[in-house]
Amino acid sequence: MANARRAYAKLTFAPLPREGSITFVDTPEEAVTGVDFVQESAPERVELKQELLARASRVAPAHVVFGSSTSGILPSQLQRDMTFPERLVVGHPFNPVYLLPLVEICGGDKTSLDARERARAVYELIGMRPLMLRKEIDGFVADRLMEAMWREALWLINDGIATAEEIDDAIRFGAGLRWSFMGTFLVYRIAGGEAGMRHFMAQFGPTLKWPWTKLMNVPELDDVLLEKIVSQSDAQAGNRTIRELEMLRDDCLVAVMQGLKQVGFGAGETLAEYEKKLFSGATQAPTVINQPIEVQRRRITADWSDYNGHTNDSRYMQLSSEALDAFFRSIGFSNEYLATGRSFYTLESHIRYINESKVGDEIVVTAQVISLDEKKVHLHSVMSQTDGTVVATGEHIYLHVDTRLKKACPIGAELLIVLAPIAEAHANLSKPEGVGRFVGQSVK
Known part of the structure; x- marks a missing residue:
């Protein structure tokens, strides 16, 4: 019961019925x-x-x-x-x-x-x-499918082909990810291309006679069974084209892998390690610093939209935060720096919503240093459409801390050597509109 309560607290924010009794x-x-x-x-x-x-x-x-x-x-x-x-x-x-x-x-x-x-x-x-x-x-149904896989797995171990861990990895890093949202037949329909399930069956039907499994007792793939499979696959897919199914598959895979990344397990752990390498390779100090610095471009995806069809308001905070993370990485704020027990904590944030954005829009985020002292940095982000239309702004104050002592400490010299010249250059720029605004302040 404790596990169920813990899981449901994360699964949904909807009001749950009153818990029963045992x-x-x-x-x-x-x-x-x-x-x-x-x-x-x-x-x-x-x-x-x-x-x-x-x-x-x-x-x-x-x-x-x-x-x-x-x-x-x-x-x-x-x-x-x-x-x-x-x-x-x-x-x-x-x-x-x-x-x-x-x-x-x-x-x-x-x-x-x-x-x-x-x-x-x-x-x-x-x-x-x-x-x-x-x-x-x-x-x-389900247990028979799992039993077939289980028996095949036992043969693979018995014959020295793979270990228990390797067999599990073959599932959880590959087909198992697709199975979490699409079953075998829909996946195979996509594999058949625009011609769909009929083409797939024509291409891979003959393999039923090949020794790809110990389970060689299969029904004869005659015209009656073929038509049955094709018609049921057509009904399952409905009006979705192969391209639409491919995009649905990709969206689902991204959602699953991003979810797994949050818990640091399976394919999510692999994705996190890959991202770390990408961030490490892309970390370069800004070269043009006499203007706000472009730190990120992001296309709005379907999972970011709300019931109005617009980008959900919480995503602008995420976008601003992630973009400024990219800015910090560009000045040398790396995993190695974090390992020394130093980091930045957010003291205050303010998001202003200016115009709408929707699924498919590409958003460009720039960063500007408003002020810098020994322990604090005040940053401002502008989130714009590619035509320059500002959709939102973010204003954040970060405090540099010693994570071991849990108190503020001076920003490291290895960061300041890059950050200080940027702050000096940005001090000559006009202060962005809205900086210092408080919530509810009237617009002039």
Whole structure:
């Protein structure tokens, strides 16, 4: 529960329903007293589950739907001894259940359509994504796919081809990233190019007879199966073109990798290391300092837009902050400098919103030193369209600190040798409009 609370605090800012309570009882009969829905999550032992479901169903009113969390036992087996067996469905979730939305709903021989739909409604109510199985089958859908991969992985280890870590890396740095938002068929549709799934199947269908896997028992790829796959792929893609799907894939990959970068794991850790190298190679002291210094160009992406279709107001603070980070790097504020226990902390910031920007716009950010003393630097940023239209400005005061002693200290000489001449040159420039404004100050 502690993990769930911690995760939900990060997952959404939406108001959550009041947290329920947990009550421990001695019997399954007591557990179902006064409830409208039952989720059975006993160990994967058929006899145990059958007994618990039979006892609970004898006292639960007829309207109560039962869902079982079984990973692979057929619902027809589970409902065998139940009273009103038509209300039993498999509701198979995936761990951690409080984060992964998928729940496979599978009915048995006696399960009613009404029970399936009522179970769907319950799972959707708590934010899950039901997958309604058309037929019951051992292991259902997701576990069968994972089992196939697991068995292949065991062969790779057994044959000395790869280690457990290398197999995991092959997934988490490659196809696994795509699988987090696109399944196998949609990914393969894109691989087929403008001709789509039909072209992909024509190109890679023959490989089904090649020893690329130990799982050589595959259906014959005849015209009937081919048409079935192509038509289902067409329906899945809808009206999206291959180019649109490619852009959607790329946007999703960027979002996933940027998210992983925030936690410093997997492909996000690789991205962070690559960025560090890029920043290191691009760090050059400004050569033209008698004017505001261009420090960054950024194109507004879809994830930066708000409900009005404009750039979200918080992104201007991010843009200004990241641009001024680039300015600091250009004067020698490097990872090596940070390692000495010295850094800049933000004392005050003020963003002014002047004009709108939207997805696709390229924004140019310039930096100007307003003032500099032994321990503080006052910077101003201007965020403009490429035609010079100012969309926002940022004003920030930074304090140089000893991070070990947690107190202010003089800016390092290795930074001042670059920063001081810039500050001296910028002192001769006109003070930017809006510098020193307070919130709510009337515009003259």
